[in-house]
Amino acid sequence: MRTGLYPGTFDPLTNGHLDIIGRAVKLVDRLVIGVAINRDKGPMFSLEERVEMVERECAPLRNGCEIVVTPFESLLMHFAEQVGASMIIRGLRAVADFEYEFQMTAMNQQLNREIETVFLMADPHHQAVASRLVKEIAKLGGDVTCFIPPGVAQSLRAKISR
Numbered sequence: 001m002r003t004g005l006y007p008g009t010f011d012p013l014t015n016g017h018l019d020i021i022g023r024a025v026k027l028v029d030r031l032v033i034g035v036a037i038n039r040d041k042g043p044m045f046s047l048e049e050r051v052e053m054v055e056r057e058c059a060p061l062r063n064g065c066e067i068v069v070t071p072f073e074s075l076l077m078h079f080a081e082q083v084g085a086s087m088i089i090r091g092l093r094a095v096a097d098f099e100y101e102f103q104m105t106a107m108n109q110q111l112n113r114e115i116e117t118v119f120l121m122a123d124p125h126h127q128a129v130a131s132r133l134v135k136e137i138a139k140l141g142g143d144v145t146c147f148i149p150p151g152v153a154q155s156l157r158a159k160i161s162r
Contacts, residue, residue: 004028004118005085007076009036010050011043012152013057014134016126020091021058023120025065032083033058037073044135044159047071057149077111085115093122093130 006024010017010033024031035050043050055069072079080088088108090101105117122129129147138144138156145153 001029002027002087003030003032003083003085004087004089005032005034005076005080005083006089007034007036007072007079009038009041009043009131010054011041011045011131012050012134012148012156013053014126014129014131014148014152015146016091016093016122016129018057018061018149019123019126020089020120021067022061022063024089025061025063025067027089027118028065028087030066030068031089032085033067033069034076034079034083035069035071037071045155049155053152053155056151075111077108077115080115081112087116087118090117090119091122092119093127 004024004027006021008017021031021033033054035047035054037047045053051069051071058067058069061067070083074082076088092098092101101119108115108117134144134147135156138160144156148156
């Protein structure tokens with residue numbers, strides 16, 4: 001069984017994330033979506049809320065692939081080993097993403113050469129979409145419904161109105 005790991009903060013989950021997940025399930029038998037706790041980023045949504053959003057929105061994407069959503073707070077390569085991943089799935093939107101991901105991949109290879117990193121280019125419709133920007137637009141009263149699934153938009157509106 002080929003297991004892939006798609007890690008992220010998913011604060012919130014965007015259509016770009018769903019695009020990568022929808023394509024990743026074609027490459028593996030089991031996809032672990034690792035929701036990073038990442039307290040340093042100061043997420044808007046709690047860990048439980050992010051896990052629930054990812055589980056709910058990914059359900060229709062299974063397509064014969066087992067999808068497991070799991071929070072993690074360890075070194076990525078340790079988590080990949082723990083879940084039995086043979087590959088880490090990463091999405092690339094722009095050249096700036098590549099530079100960061102290039103460094104991360106080089107470091108990860110030094111930690112475990114058996115786990116490959118696979119890059120999927122963002123669909124052109126999602127190349128500008130970033131969770132950080134979605135939150136900023138929503139906080140300032142902008143319409144983000146074209147960037148995130150309807151259920152996530154509802155959760156985001158509720159979170160901002162509190």
